[in-house]
Amino acid sequence: MPTKSDRNTLRERALKALAAMPEGENQRINGGIQADADNPELGEEFFAKAKRMRGPQKAPTKKLVSLRLDPEVIERFRAMGPGWQARMNDALRKAAGL
Template sequence: MTGLKTTDLTRAQVLAEVRAIPTDQNFVLDGIDQDDRPLTKVELQTGIVAMAKKRGRPAGSGGKEQIALRVDHDVLSAFRATGAGWQTRMNDALKDWLNTHSPV
């Protein structure tokens, strides 16, 4: 046989080693690792269904409404400078203002 040899064992020695593998262990003897093997049709369909459920944004509380709001640049910059979650902090500041002021 020409080309690279991956083992110096004879065929008989390889067969003897394979027969010596305990039967209670899970071995793949075709040279393909369990993680590298192609998925079965059932596994593929299960994976597609699972991924379809995880796609998109997380479900919100349903209590918020998206609007377009014009805000002074310095106010917006100040909230954005506080980092991630600045929109929630801006919402909290507006709620706090409503607690101390009459909206009418």
Template structure:
């Protein structure tokens, strides 16, 4: 293992002592990162690992941002599940 004095491995105490950026950063710094999502209100989706053909992934990614949502919509349609 390589040890870096400038970036040591975090300990359990380090993780316990973490604070939200809103608690420690001034407003002008926070304003530089306006596109944060914030905490998820409820787990609406389940993270999974799925293997898809490159052509399918390329097709959905070609549509730009939101490609995972579009895959979900296509699968919901095939499954006959109402959209939320």
């Protein structure tokens, strides 16, 4: 993930490139965007609904397993809200004496 310094550097480079753009080039680009019905420009509404997602872990610390549990157990943990899987993991660790 880029650091704040990296992001600032990239922002500065983008602003310099924008300033160096020939007269009318930005309008030509925007006109092309508006004319392409298959690839519309994404507006504020799209980004307001967008969710940020994590990428793959560099060194996974957990293992994915398939486990059959009683529905009541799953419902109880889910009813506690977000983080239910981590709480379930903690309960299993405690039960295993870890």
